[in-house]
Amino acid sequence: MTLAARRGDLRGAGSADAVARGRPPPVRTPYARRVSDWPKARLHVVTGKGGTGKSTVAAALALALAGHGKNVLLCEVEGRQGIARMFDVDPLPFEERRLTSGLPDAGGRAGAVHALHIDPESALLEYLALYYKLGRAGRALDRFGIIEFATTIAPGVRDVLLTGKIYEAVDRNSRNKGATTYDAVVLDAPPTGRIVQFLNVSEQVAGLAKVGPIRSQADTMMGLFRSARTVVHLVTVLEEMPVQETGDGIAELMAADLPVGGVVTNLLRPQDLPAPALAAARSGTLDAEAVRADLEGAGLGTEDALVEDLLGLARDHADRRELEETQRTRVAGLGRPSYELPRLTGGVDLGALHDLARALREQGMA
Incomplete structure (x- = not known):
């Protein structure tokens, strides 16, 4: 179903x-729109198994949220510059930049999508400048490689720095004067297998700092990450391994007391054949002469080999659809709100992202 x-x-x-x-x-x-399933959320974390299109879903969600004149920040933390490629702009620096207008609402009002590429070294330099007034001194440390050394030997500190910048974007304060205030922040997060470790920063630093500013910052961030203002969405495709990993990810997030959002099934194939034709294709009872007549009517060849190849392709398609329906049933059984997005045959560009954003808004995700 x-x-x-x-x-x-x-x-x-x-x-x-x-x-x-x-x-x-x-x-x-x-531009039809359901009431959002996540009205209290300010931070939308998007994760998923590699290859499921989580970065595309995160970008589409940011466009969908940027209606009613709202400002939305789209962040990435994995160093791949995926946002720049999707929006066809130059590689992003550690600086918030306006990308494009969001998806207009029914009244034609659109907000703006901004983007930020976060790397741990730049995040630490900003942290030192904001909280310790170490402007030039911090840059001197960077030149000596101390920052890279610190984030390498203590991976937990690296995640605290990355998530700390995200926290600062959600809860802007007087230390960052003149910074844009955002109505929502969307994070293109690490894959499902690492998302709990990434967000559970208080646990990450437990063995590194029992007290002090790093520990205090981690505990403060966990207050946001475990609140109703944060929601973690998972992206999957209708294949056994990604669906299984999605279910495992939901269980791990719940065990860590992190708020689970919806499940986005991405890259859905078109469903062109009606159910009776699919059943006939699976059983090998499709009418070969009807296929031959359709080929002839289209001005194409009608040789036996071509007809047999087409019948074989139809059988493979029907088998694939049956497997997908099995996985769709598993997704429905995960007990989370679910959303579906089609496969983009023409690739990902701004127009395609707007189409996906519209689909997410119509289904109530934004």
Whole structure:
């Protein structure tokens, strides 16, 4: 069963019937919007197994949230410059920069999406400048390589620095004068297998600092990360390993008392064949002569080898769809709000990101 059938409040009974018959649901009005499932969230953390498209989902979510004139900050912490590639801009420095307008709401009002590439060395220099007034002295330490040395021998400190900058972006204070105040922050986070370790910074520094400013900062950040103002969304695809890792990630987040958000099923394949045709393809009973007639009507070849190849492709497609439906049922059983996004055949550009943002907003994620 698809998301449309599971969540009848989105499309109505007619659409659920259409899905059951194997046809795509009707096109909905642009910019339609459900009430957000996460009205209290200020920090949206997006994680997922590698290859599921979590960076794309994070960018689309930022665009979806930037309506009603709101400012949204999209952050990345893995050093890949994925935001710059998706939005076709120069590599981002450690500096908040306006990227583009967000997704307009029904009244045509759009906010702005800003971006920030966070690296631990720059985060530490800013921390020293803000809290210890070590401007030039901090840069001198960087030249001697002390900062890189410190973040290498103490990985927990590295995560505290990265998450500390995210915390500062959510809870702006007087120390960072003139900085933009954001209505929401979206984090393109590390993969599912490392997300609890990354966010659970208080545990990370337990063996490094029992007291002092680093320990105090870690404890303060955990107050945000474990509150209703933070939500951790997980991205998956309809394959066994990513769905299993998503379920494991949800269990680990809950065990660490970190707030679990929704599950985004990404890269969905088009569902062009109706259910009877899929059943016939799986059983090998598709009408070969009907296929031959369709080829002839399209002005294509009708030789036996081509017809057999097409029947084989249809059988493979039907088998794949059956496996995907099994995984979709597993996702539905995870007990979290779920959202679905299609595979982008033309690649990821700003127009495609806006389409994905619209889909997330219509389904209630933003």
